[in-house]
């Protein structure tokens with residue numbers, strides 16, 4: 001099953017937003033989704049309406065037994081098809097090298113779990129440290145989120161390098177990455193210039209699909225509901241954006257939307 | 263392929279809460295790494311803790327304070343550098 005690590009070195013560029021948007025798009029097509037929150041901030045956990053989970057990724061990664069993550073599965077409040085491996089503040093304790101196969105901890109803990117879902121999304125913290133290494137080692141592909149700003153683009157470059165390192169070491173099966181630009185405003189000259197630079201450097205890795213800046217995003221996140229259920233023109237526009245992005249990163253899930261909201 | 267059945271996790275041996283669940287991630291761990299005052303421990307192994315590098319630092323302190331430092335270090339049978347490190351570490355923790 002596609003297991004997508006959503007990462008960026010820079011904070012606040014939209015990793016969680018893209019993770020939740022893709023989960024929403026997959027749910028709209030009635031696919032089974034697992035969201036793994038590897039960020040101690042727990043924003044994906046909150047966005048999926050999960051409050052005080054019994055077990056979190058801190059417990060999972062502290063236990064070396066293969067497949068132990070299955071015990072920590074939590075239902076989201078979105079729909080029974082979307083489940084979560086939640087994060088809490090204590091997950092910060094695991095964000096360090098532990099044991100000889102430190103970057104394999106997530107992969108071992110998941111065991112055969114990803115095969116039970118149609119899509120697995122891993123929301124990474126804003127660093128290329130141990131949690132992100134674990135995510136990339138367990139993933140089949142990487143999705144790098146950036147903004148059209150100088151610093152964010154620099155962070156995207158670092159993230160692409162991190163993917164290359166993991167592919168050369170702990171996960172040779174890691175496929176080509178996709179770079180998605182968030183908060184893109186093509187009417188702004190500076191944004192156009194930055195996006196042009198990104199395309200020049202990374203060509204087809206840069207997705208044609210860009211996420212526009214819309215208030216519906218923080219509103220839906222705050223309400224703990226999927227963007228596909230946000231009834232507004234912006235909600236519909238964003239639903240289309242994440243549908244396209246899902247088509248690109250998980251072509252196997254390209255099926256006729258059943259329109260669960262209709 | 264679409265699925266409408268709920269996912270049911272299989273029964274397996276239970277996961278337990280991690281021991282550090284309620285430890286705030288900002289809790290300093292370096293103070294716990296070092297023995298407290300007057301443990302009878304002597305020598306620079308204490309000063310350097312877990313093979314931490316040492317650096318030289320020049321500070322201006324009252325002459326009388328330096329005298330007291332030297333006397334106390336002599337009593338504890340440790341170097342003035344080590345005693346100063348311990349006092350500073352405790353003061354900063």
Ligand SMILES: Nc1ncnc2c1ncn2[C@@H]1O[C@H](COP(=O)(O)OP(=O)(O)OP(=O)(O)O)[C@@H](O)[C@H]1O
Nearest residue numbers: 011012013014015016017126183212213214217218
């Ligand atoms: N396209 C957008 N339009 C409007 N608001 C957005 C957009 N993308 C993200 N935001 C808002 O910006 C904030 C940061 O986004 P998000 O949490 O997705 O970033 P992140 O990369 O996951 O951050 P962190 O590095 O802290 O995990 C959130 O409040 C989110 O709602």
Ligand SMILES: [Mg+2]
Nearest residue numbers: 015016039043
């Ligand atoms: Mg986030």
